[in-house]
Structure formats: C-alpha cells, structure tokens
Amino acid sequence: xxxxxxxxxxATVHLTRIKNNEKTEIYLCEECAQKKGELNxxxxxxxxxxxxxxxxxxxxxxxxxxxxxxxxxxDCPRCGLSYNEFREKGRLGCVQCYENxxxxxxxxxxxxxxxxxxxxxxxxxxxxxxxxxREIEKLREEMEKAVRExxxxxxxxxxxxxxxxxxxxEG
Amino acid sequence: xxxxxxxxNEQSKWMQGKGPMxxxxxxxxxxxxxxxxxxxxxxxxxxxxxxxxxxxxxxTLKGLQYKLDFLQMExxxxxxxxxxxERHLISIDxxxxxxxxxxxxxxxxxxxxxxxxxxxxxxxxLFPGMQLLDALRLVDxxxxxxxxxxxxxxxxxxxxxxxxxxNLGTGLRVSVMVHLPGLNMTGRLQQTLQLVTxxxxxxxxxYGEGSESxxxxxxxxxxxxxxxxxxxxxxxxxxxIDQVVEREREARQYLVKEREMDIKDRVxxxxxxxxxxxxxxxxxxxxxxxxxxxxIDLGIIKEMDPAILSxxxxxxxxxxxxxxxxxxxxxxxxxxxxxxLIKKKMVGGG
Numbered sequence: 001x002x003x004x005x006x007x008x009x010x011a012t013v014h015l016t017r018i019k020n021n022e023k024t025e026i027y028l029c030e031e032c033a034q035k036k037g038e039l040n041x042x043x044x045x046x047x048x049x050x051x052x053x054x055x056x057x058x059x060x061x062x063x064x065x066x067x068x069x070x071x072x073x074x075d076c077p078r079c080g081l082s083y084n085e086f087r088e089k090g091r092l093g094c095v096q097c098y099e100n101x102x103x104x105x106x107x108x109x110x111x112x113x114x115x116x117x118x119x120x121x122x123x124x125x126x127x128x129x130x131x132x133x134r135e136i137e138k139l140r141e142e143m144e145k146a147v148r149e150x151x152x153x154x155x156x157x158x159x160x161x162x163x164x165x166x167x168x169x170e171g
Numbered sequence: 172x173x174x175x176x177x178x179x180n181e182q183s184k185w186m187q188g189k190g191p192m193x194x195x196x197x198x199x200x201x202x203x204x205x206x207x208x209x210x211x212x213x214x215x216x217x218x219x220x221x222x223x224x225x226x227x228x229x230x231t232l233k234g235l236q237y238k239l240d241f242l243q244m245e246x247x248x249x250x251x252x253x254x255x256x257e258r259h260l261i262s263i264d265x266x267x268x269x270x271x272x273x274x275x276x277x278x279x280x281x282x283x284x285x286x287x288x289x290x291x292x293x294x295x296x297l298f299p300g301m302q303l304l305d306a307l308r309l310v311d312x313x314x315x316x317x318x319x320x321x322x323x324x325x326x327x328x329x330x331x332x333x334x335x336x337x338n339l340g341t342g343l344r345v346s347v348m349v350h351l352p353g354l355n356m357t358g359r360l361q362q363t364l365q366l367v368t369x370x371x372x373x374x375x376x377x378y379g380e381g382s383e384s385x386x387x388x389x390x391x392x393x394x395x396x397x398x399x400x401x402x403x404x405x406x407x408x409x410x411x412i413d414q415v416v417e418r419e420r421e422a423r424q425y426l427v428k429e430r431e432m433d434i435k436d437r438v439x440x441x442x443x444x445x446x447x448x449x450x451x452x453x454x455x456x457x458x459x460x461x462x463x464x465x466x467i468d469l470g471i472i473k474e475m476d477p478a479i480l481s482x483x484x485x486x487x488x489x490x491x492x493x494x495x496x497x498x499x500x501x502x503x504x505x506x507x508x509x510x511x512l513i514k515k516k517m518v519g520g521g
Contacts, residue, residue: 094210118327
C-alpha cells in the first residue's frame with residue numbers, strides 16, 4: 001500500500017483516529033508521518049467544534065422519528081439544513097436557519113455565551129433604526145452614571161439629547 | 172526548480188518584535204466574522220454561488236484605500252499556502268479545505284481578509300506587541316468600509332449571524348500571543364493558565380496540544396462573542412493580559428535575583444547550541460530560541476535584536492524555510508538549512 005499523503009512511498013505507519021464515533025484510518029510513509037508530527041500549530045477551531053457538538057449531543061436523548069430527525073423540527077426552508085445535521089457538525093447553513101431553529105438555538109446560545117442579546121456594533125447601513133435605539137440606550141447608561149456621580153448638569157444635558165433622539169425616532 | 176511565489180514578502184509587520192509589552196507579548200490579533208445576507212454560508216453554497224461571493228467581495232475591496240492584493244487560493248502553490256498559515260495570516264482550514272476561497276492582504280501583512288472560509292468574510296488585523304485596541308480600531312474601520320457596499324447578515328437580537336453559533340453577536344475574536352518562560356521555569360505556569368481560563372479566556376499552546384507548548388508560547392483569546400460590546404471584550408482580555416504580564420515579569424525578576432547562575436547557564440547554553448548546531452529540528456530550535464529571547468529581554472545577552480524569536484519562530488517552520496531557500500527541501504536538508512539560517516540571523520545577517 002502506498003502512502004495516502006504523498007502517494008509515492010510505501011506506507012509503513014498506520015494511524016487510527018476516532019472522532020465523533022467515526023473511525024478513520026490513515027496509512028502514511030515514514031517521512032509524511034514525521035512531517036505531520038513536525039511542530040504542528042495547535043488548532044483551536046477543531047477543539048471548539050468538538051466541544052460544541054459535545055454540547056449538542058449531550059444531555060437527554062431527544063425524541064426522534066424513524067428517519068432519525070427530531071420530531072417537530074422541520075428542515076431550513078432556505079438552505080435545506082436539518083436540525084440533525086446541525087447537531088452533528090455544529091454549523092448552521094444560512095441566515096434563515098437562525099429563525100427556523102430559533103427555539104432549539106436559544107438555550108444553546110445562552111449556554112455558549114452566558115448571554116442572550118447582542119449589545120455590540122450595529123452596522124450603519126443594514127441596521128439604521130436599531131443603531132438609533134442602541135445610541136439612546138447608551139446615553140441612558142451615561143445619564144444614570146452622571147446622576148450617580150451627582151453630576152446633574154451633565155445628566156440634564158444627556159437627558160435633552162435623549163429626548164431629541166427619541167423624537168427623531170418617532171418622526 | 173525555483174519556487175513560484177505570489178506573495179513575495181516572508182516578513183509580516185507583527186514579526187517586528189516591537190510594540191507595548193513586547194518583552195512578553197509577541198502579537199495582538201482582532202478578527203471579525205461576517206456573512207453576506209443574500210447567500211447561504213460557504214459550506215451550504217455551491218461553487219457557482221461561492222464564485223459570485225468572491226467576485227463581489229473582491230470588487231468591493233478594490234474600491235477601498237487599503238491597497239490590498241487579492242489572491243485566489245486555488246491558484247497558490249501548496250508551499251505558499253502553508254507558509255501563509257505559518258505566518259498566521261490564514262487558518263489551516265483556509266489552506267486545505269473547500270472551493271473558491273480568496274485572500275486579501277496588504278503590503279505589511281497587517282490586514283488579511285479570508286473570503287469563503289467558514290464565513291464569507293473573516294477580517295483579521297495583526298499587530299506586534301500589546302495593541303489590541305489599535306487592532307480593533309483598524310478591523311472596525313475595514314468592516315465599516317465593506318459594509319457601505321455589502322449587505323451583511325445581521326439581526327437585532329443575535330447581532331452578526333455566523334456559521335458557527337460560537338462566533339455569534341459581535342463576530343469578534345481577539346487573541347494575544349504571549350511568551351511565558353519565566354512562569355514555566357518557576358513552576359507557576361499551570362496555575363496562571365488555569366486562572367486565565369477561570370477568568371473566561373481560552374488558552375492554548377501555540378505548538379502542540381493543551382497547556383504544554385514548545386517555546387513557552389501561548390495564545391489567549393476571548394471565549395464568547397455575544398452580549399458584550401466590542402470594547403468590553405477588549406477591556407476584559409486586556410485586564411487579564413496585564414496580570415499575566417505582571418506575573419511573568421515578577422517570575423523573571425525572581426529568577427535573576429535568586430537563581431542567577433541557573434538562568435545564565437541556560438541562556439548561554441541555548442546561545443551556544445544555536446550558534447554551533449549543524450542541524451536542528453524545529454521543535455528544538457523553538458525551545459532554544461525561547462531561552463535566547465529571555466536572555467535578551469533580561470539583558471544577559473546584549474546587542475541582539477529581541478525580534479529574533481518573533482521572526483525565527485516563523486522562518487524555521489517547514490514551508491517558510493523552503494521558500495527562503497527558494498527550493499523544496501527534504502527533512503534532513505531542512506534541519507541543516509534551519510541551523511544555517513539561525514546562525515545567520517544571530518550575527519545580524521539575512
């Protein structure tokens with residue numbers, strides 16, 4: 001048998017890997033096997049995904065139909081991804097998947113991030129209205145801080161700004 | 172046969188060894204994950220669609236002020252792709268998997284944008300030393316410019332939508348590469364890294380598995396991306412890095428004061444081996460270069476550029492080494508050329 005890596009030399013090294021209950025066997029020649037072991041950069045993505053699929057597969061066995069799909073969870077209408085495929089790979093297929101699997105994703109996302117709602121950047125063009133709302137929220141926080149620090153003039157100024165922005169939002 | 176090179180420069184800006192806290196912090200990285208709303212994520216899209224994604228992004232990038240070179244991954248020779256991984260400009264997956272991938276990089280190799288990796292866009296900025304805030308500012312600016320032309324996948328509740336839910340929200344992953352020989356030699360490394368993990372950061376050895384790492388090089392990064400503002404994510408990680416740097420410096424001072432002969436012996440032995448070795452493996456080289464860098468940072472070795480570690484840790488790796496020598500090398504040849512290159516760099520040449 002020839003080395004699966006270079007396809008030139010005779011394979012003398014036999015590696016067996018078990019990942020997600022799937023066994024893969026690799027046959028390599030001495031040189032390629034060494035090369036594979038040569039100061040490999042650690043892969044964070046790999047461990048992260050293992051971790052995630054562990055998350056998804058763990059816990060209570062879910063009720064499945066004969067085909068193995070989760071009962072009551074239909075495939076994503078846009079990209080066709082099934083919930084089972086997501087559970088296996090830990091990857092979603094498209095924007096629509098987030099809506100389609102929202103019920104299943106919500107607790108998972110909370111477990112991963114410890115939080116449920118985005119508070120960061122809002123893109124200028126795609127998120128015009130949301131951006132305004134966020135700015136107001138941020139100003140509110142600043143106003144409360146100013147009040148706490150008994151900096152009332154500043155607080156009043158921020159309050160006026162907020163009112164102005166809220167009017168803009170309504171109009 | 173000389174190698175076909177599309178990216179001429181082997182040197183990235185982050186390898187300069189400068190920047191704040193550069194005695195401990197090698198580099199700072201900020202990376203944003205973004206997707207285009209009208210296409211499925213790369214793994215669910217066919218070649219034709221991915222081609223369109225790449226063209227669209229390439230056209231948008233052309234109009235920006237950053238003077239980025241755009242490369243189609245399938246046109247790059249294998250060695251070139253691996254060398255890009257060695258310089259941390261692309262991921263291993265980007266070098267090996269999937270069709271119609273693209274890469275945009277600037278001349279200094281500070282900005283690198285992966286197209287059709289796991290997400291349509293992975294915008295990355297790499298700086299030398301501890302410069303996370305600057306990295307965030309630049310990556311944010313590039314992102315703004317792109318968003319002027321591209322419709323991003325974004326929603327109010329979950330923010331930027333990504334292929335893997337671990338990147339959801341800000342889509343921001345920041346990481347800092349640190350060199351921790353002092354903590355290792357004083358036996359405080361594991362304890363410190365555990366603490367870092369408890370404070371919510373992910374830790375991995377740069378080379379090898381888990382918390383063992385050749386060259387005492389570790390990468391610390393944020394674990395979560397949803398629910399915090401970008402600046403808060405940076406604040407959190409910076410706070411932890413400050414602590415790590417502080418502890419590492421303390422450990423080094425302890426070594427100089429209490430174990431001066433041990434440390435000097437170790438540094439000069441590394442110097443000796445690196446100066447006279449006729450052939451050397453990358454693993455041995457990285458670990459000796461770590462000792463050498465410590466010696467330079469502590470003033471034991473004078474008049475040597477502290478950037479030697481940042482540069483050589485990349486230059487001695489297989490693909491980059493072959494590119495520097497402009498030909499393919501087998502393993503033994505690599506070990507010989509590696510030893511030659513290190514010697515040359517140590518006397519200030521090359």
